[in-house]
Amino acid sequence: MNKKRTDFAQKLISAPYIVWSAIFIIVPLLMVAYYAFTDKSGAFTLDNISGLSRYAKTFGMSLLYAAEATVISLIIAYPLAYFMSNMKAGAQRMMSMLIMLPMWMNFLIRTYSWITILAKTGIINTLLSKIGIGPVQLINTPGAVVLGMVYNYLPYMVLPIYTVMVKIDKSLLEAADDLGSSPISRLRRVIFPMTVPGIISGITMVFVPSVSTFYISQKLGGGKTMLIGDVIEMQFQSSYNYNLGAAISLVLMVLILISLAVMNRFDDSEEGGILI
């Protein structure tokens, strides 16, 4: 009796969320799938998908850039998270604030400001020309695009790793010391394996938005580096080819899912050697 009633109450409470996810997650996904497999007249076709091979290079480039940005973010974020987790409580709060602070500003504006830093007449080149070097081509290069990704998504790498790291019981680190581990061996045998879940979510949260970004590549790549996100945006904004745009989005989603599935396998393995 009572159990039935609580069951019903639970269903009632969860109903708004179910309706929400149905309307804003499931339905849009179905719409993407619908557009991807139909032509302009609404008839079923596989042409959108089969025609994607001409974008293979763009797909490849996008995955490569995103992977580069992810690796660089990890290399920067891991030591940062490590040092942060060893700071005093007050300093730790301060650091996480500082890391999140840029995120309070609009993403577009942050990316735009890099143009003024990297441009031919930008801050860096002005300084360089003062000491007789340059101007150096900084903006509109693949490097600038990766830089933009790292800059924008770095907090998403630092925070999950840091969160896992501060939760490691200090007595485990003492136990490792006690059993003869040098600081390096302790990092390798205890801290790193225990932070793998944080690394995995960090990688996910940097890789996924990086692979589908279009704004960063447009502003910092100057249209020279066309990423798959740009292609999708073009289909919706200028070519009005919703069907092709949906098809590319669908394939991109599948590629991301595959990448994540591969990565999550590392989570279960005993000692992770991800990416390194």
Next chain:
Amino acid sequence: MTNENIVELKNITVTFDGEKILDRINLAIKDKEFVTLLGPSGCGKTTTLRVIAGFVSPTEGDILFDGKAVNHLPPHKRQVNTIFQRYALFPHLNVFENIAFGLRVKKVPEAEIKKQVTDMLKLVNLSGYEKRNIAKLSGGQQQRVAIARAIINRPKVLLLDEPLAALDLKLRKDMQVELKNIQKSLGITFIFVTHDQEEALSMSDTVVVMNEGVIQQIGTPQDIYNEPKNAFVADFIGESNILDGVMKEDFLTSFSGREFTCLDSGFARNERVDIVVRPEDVDIVPEKDAMLLGEVTSVTFLGVHYEIIVDIGGFKWMIQTTDEQKVGDKVGLYIEPDAIHVMKKSKYSGMYGDYSTFSDEIEHLSDLEEDEN
């Protein structure tokens, strides 16, 4: 030289944020000795252990291993291993890998690791548990893994930080025996921290009683129990009636309004002293043979004996007796000379040893509190 001190603490003082945690600790520990640091929570016993392990650097003083100062040697280079209070087993490693950890760090060949870990598992009765997940083990099993993980490294000194506190009574008794056997068979020096006085008395060669960061007494369990140095030790170890008294002359003391012959000497004439009489050393006798007369105010049956509280001139004595008494009974007490222990006055005088506020409940509550710390 088997008599040489393996660990020595010289004038160790530890200060945290201006607060003295340890105050001039001097301690010499012999090879193959079982030493227990005993005291209430916050007395500095765990800090002392952490100083030896290297996790805490003393503000002043020296730590010597085999006569050599190791103050600046980091924990991983010290020849000691620790069994942590909550075991601190690595959750990402299985039983085998936890135990193998120390050997892997030392890059011991794989075949040798396998052999040693297998032997170790046999020693702690965990054969067949190699692949088990740490989180799926019971408290007692985790305890055994922690022991195996430490002693596989053949440390000269094993530090144990309240290792049995989390186990239930029955298991704790079994582990006490097992630990003692392991210590004897491997010939390792054990430095054991506990707040459980029974555990300390039953397991140790030497007991170090600590309070407020100061060593109160060092001695064999018998010394500590029979010849406590001050009111704190007398009260902390077992039950004690501690009375204010005067040493009239050698072998003659006075308390509770009359004189008693005792076995103590070496005090000044008429020196004020603390008198300890253990509850089990007081005999209940007919009134005509009695040295002291009192009235029973409380009786508790504890199975082996009764614990009765007797009011003698306002001071409440605890007496353990096998004869049943009733509340309100007038009883006569008789105290043998060897049941009286005389102590110098200390800062703890008058703080302990009167059972006027005694209640089992309060005792029980304070035990729980200590367990949580």
